[in-house]
Amino acid sequence: MDKIIPNRDEAYALLKKYNKNESLIRHALAVEATMLHFAELLKEDDKEKWGIVGLVHDLDYEQYPDQHCIKVREILLENNWPEDYIHAVESHGWGLCADIEPVERMEKVLYTIDELTGLITATALMRPSKSILDMEAKSVKKKWKDKGFAAGVNREVIEQGAKMLGMEIGMIIEEVIKGMRKVAEEIGLKGQL
């Protein structure tokens, strides 16, 4: 079968097929929105591709947690997805669940922002408004230093990603918040606002 260029509807249908857990779907949507925001920020041409890779990056996690970042190749190949999309998804787990290094700028951004969306979500949910809409980067930076808070968020991965991108962490945090705000309602972070 010839490879397809997946569109957003196909990617979303695939996500829903493999993921039933609401918080995983929200995470996928948060990463998609952040990838779209960075594609815009960095003036990338293939914005849709950035979003799609973000949307499906954890596709295999719910059903194959022991083969996370591995099984996804088989699933995407069955669906005739092209190699560059597959490589991008695999490389987000570099050093964690895959030994495929992020090379493209899209891959480096995904690697950097994946864990960070988790820290930002946890920080927003701690706030009285439970909203990302009125949250500033400084709240997240404070929680960044508190290693006991959202301890599962691997700060070293984010630091390594920021180095790869040549971007300062504070700026990355600000931009991820902006990206996630665009889908605040869909990802459950509109809160009381």
Ligand SMILES: [Fe+2]
């Ligand atoms: Fe993820």
